[in-house]
Amino acid sequence: MRVTVTVNGEQRRADDVWEGESLLFLLRERLGLPGSKNACEQGECGSCTVYLDDVPVCSCLVAAGQVQDREVRTVEGLAEGDRLDPVQEAFVEAGAVQCGFCTPGLVVAAHDLLDRVPRPSDPEIREALAGNLCRCTGYEKILDAVRLAAARR
C-alpha cells in the first residue's frame, strides 16, 4: 500500500509499504529518519516515542496504515536548523546521555511534558517519563536535564 503522511512539517510518501509494518519501521527504514530507536517493539521502553497528531505515542505499535494523512513529529523535527531544542541542549549539558539509545524517546517525552506543564514537580517528571526506560544513567541525570530545561524556559 501507499502511505502519505506529514513528517516534521513535510509531506512524505512511501510506496509498497507492507500492512504489518510499524510507523517506527516506516520512519527508520523508508523515510531515512533513524532518530527514533527500536529497542523492544512491545510498547514497553519508549525509545520509539514520536508525536502523532501532537501526542506522544510508541511508534513501534502504530500500524503504518494508521498514519495515512496524519502528522508525525520525530526527534529530528525538534531542532531548528542547527539550533538544538532547549530540551536536547539540557540533556547534553546535564550528562543525561550515555549510550544514547533511550535519549530520542526521552527527549520527545520530556518535550511534551514541558509543553503541557512548564514547571513540573519531581513526581510529575517521574510519572511523565515512566514509559521511557534507560539502562545506563540511573535516571538522576535525566531528571536533572528536565529540571534544567524547565528552568530555562
Place this chain on the structure above:
Amino acid sequence: MRTFAYLSADDVATAVQAISTEPGAKFLGGGTNLVDLMREGVEHPDTVIDITRLPLTGVEELPDGGVRIGALVRNSDLAGDRLIRGRYPMLSQALLTGASAQLRNMATVGGNVLQRTRCAYFYDGTAACNKREPGAGCDAIGGFNRNHAILGTSEDCIATHPSDMCVALAALDAVVEVESVRGKRRIPLVDFHLLPGGTPQVETALEADELITAVELPPSPLAATSRYRKVRDRASYAFALVSVAAALEVADGTVTGVRLALGGVAAKPWRAYEAERVLLGAPATEESFRLAAEAELAPAVGRSQNEFKIELAKRAVVATLRQLLTEGGAA
C-alpha cells in the same frame, strides 16, 4: 508476523459490514495490544479493519445524569475529561494508573475492554496454554503464577484480566453497547467478560462480528466521592497485583451505599457483590470493612506463588474504605 489485509472504515456501517463478510478479521483500535500480539504470533487475523477514524470519540452527558463514552475515546482523553473527573473520579484514576503516557495516548476504550491477559505463557508460543491452544494444558498452574488470579479461576486457566479501567467500570454498573449487521445490543460490563471454566479461549460475550460502539455510565451520586487504589511492584508503569475501585456513602455512622470492585486478582473485572452485601447497613467501621473483605475473599484459591494476594487484597479493600471514610473521595 503473518501477512494480512488492511482496511480502514470511516463509519460504523462500513466497519460492521466489512467484519460480517470477513470471518478472520479483527478491528484495530489503538493497536497497543493487537499489534503486539500479532507480532508475537498469538493473534493472526487475515484482515485488520482500522476503526480509529470512526466518529465515536465523544464523551457526552445523558439526560438522566449519566455519561456516554464513545468506543474510540483515547484512554488519556477519558482520564482528563471534566465530566469523568467530576462524577466518576475512580475511573479517571484507574485510567491514569494504567500503562504509560504514550500508551494511554493510543489506547481506546473499546480496546481496553477487550485487551487480553498478560500471562507470560499466553505470549510464549512454546508454552502450554489452554487460552491460546484449547486442550494444550496450563503451564501457569505449576509455573510462574505470582501475578495470576485467585478468584474466578478454573483448573484450565488462572489468568487475570489485566485492565484497570474495567475495574472502575464494573464498580460503576457500566453498560457496553455493541453493534453488528444484525443490530445493536447492550451488555452490562459485569456480564461482558466470562469466567474461564472449561473454555478459557472464550473470553467475552461479544460475537466475532460485533463492534463496541460505546460504554454508558448510569448516574451515581455516590461515585462522585470514589477512589481507585492500585498496589503494584513499582510506583508506576506496572500491572496491578491488587487494585480496588470503591465508593462509600455513610449516614449516621452506617453504610448506606457502597460500590466495590477488584482488579489484578480475578479472571475478570471483579465486582465485589459479597462484600457490598456485608457492608450495606453495617456500621462504617474498620471491623465491618475487614468482615466484608473476608467474605469476598472466602472463595479465593492461591497457587504456588500468589497465595499472598489473598491477604493483600483484604488489606487493600480495608485501606481504601478507611481512606474514603476519613478523607472522602479523591479530587
